[in-house]
Amino acid sequence: MNFETIEKAYALLLENVQLIQNQLKTTFYDALIEQNALYVTKEAQDSRIVDNNQALEKLNLSAEEWRRAFQFLLIKASQTELLQVNHQLTPDSIGFILLYLLEELTADKSLDVLEIGSGTGNLAYTLLNNSQKELHYMGIEVDDLLIDLSASMADVMQLDAQFIQEDAVRPQLMKPSDVIISDLPIGYYPNDAIAKRYQVASTSEHTYAHHLLMEQSLKYLKNDGLAIFLAPNNLLTSPQSDLLKDWLHQAASVLAVIALPENLFGHEKNAKSIFVLKKQTDTPQETFVYQLGDLQQQESMLAFIENFQKWKTDNGQS
Incomplete structure (x- = not known):
């Protein structure tokens, strides 16, 4: 597991989620769901999101590296949008x-x-x-x-x-x-x-x-x-x-x-x-x-x- 790769993935994901959040005026969690859909379907229209998703794909993350990157994102989200215990x-x-x-x-x-x-x-x-x-x-x-x-x-x-x-x-x-x-x-x-x-x-x-x-x-x-x-x-x-x-x-x-x-x-x-x-x-x-x-x-x-x-x-x- 490459922690430098995980950090890069986290940064790319965070930028996309924040872009989507601002565009759709939605929550961090809904924006992450949308980002995941755009990554899988490759249907993003915003060139910045497209470029970041292409960079994510080139990182060739393992499933466990994806999990760690998502985990950091959810921890980041919890700082501003609290989930119940x-x-x-x-x-x-x-x-x-x-x-x-x-x-x-x-x-x-x-x-x-x-x-x-x-x-x-x-x-x-x-x-x-x-x-x-x-x-x-x-x-x-x-x-x-x-x-x-x-x-x-x-x-x-x-x-x-x-x-x-x-x-x-x-x-x-x-x-x-x-x-x-x-x-x-x-x-x-x-x-x-x-x-x-x-x-x-x-x-x-x-x-x-x-x-x-x-x-x-x-x-x-x-x-x-x-x-x-x-x-x-x-x-x-x-x-x-x-x-x-x-x-x-x-x-x-x-x-x-x-x-x-x-x-x-x-x-x-x-x-x-x-x-x-x-x-x-x-x-x-x-x-x-x-x-x-x-x-x-x-x-x-x-x-x-x-x-x-x-x-x-x-x-x-x-």
Whole structure:
């Protein structure tokens, strides 16, 4: 991966997005979607945009270099056009841990992967660009802007990724997946009529959306399928957690709980952990529980990998 090339791509993309934004009087995100369409179709009329897109093409970016350039653009956009917390990028440091878990805990070389709440697509592209396995990916996202944004970037990167715009809490018709993955959106689900269909539903208040999505996700898993969630640290101790634990006892085994450093999230109340579930089997599972240290320190990551591999060996995991 060439970081100088990524910087050049970022500069060219940024200039085009700003040109389009000024011409169309639109948002940065809509302008980026338009830029991606013009790059793919080569239908731009403005000579400056045409020249920049030709220069981009000559850079011959890999899919991962495209992802990094887009990531810098989205970070730039977030400085002036804030996305809500649930729509923000999943940090790469977390994305690569999720990828590691996906690859270490699955035996098949080809996997059907479903992401709940695919957002801007950054986590999807981290997986697709870097996995050693063949991933057949589908993302569900309710926000139309994010669907258009993620799909437009997939077109530029020429990645085989499918997206559908739906409220993931509502039942969908789709084939079972090998792996469900989600940086779970946090908050209350407003529709009590829908929520009451679930075992985790609260009878005294709105139900947590992330609880509903966890229950719904397992309905889309194959037998022995894997669910990897990024969820609040207090998932199993917060209000309504008894309802969640009652459901979990029937539906899944908790393979792993990996606490992430709080400094990744800006504030203690926003901190999350990784929860790995396996669709319920008759085989008892010992849970891997681990507190990750500084993700930028090699020693910390090597210690995590060593402990995880020992747990895998001791528990006969794939």
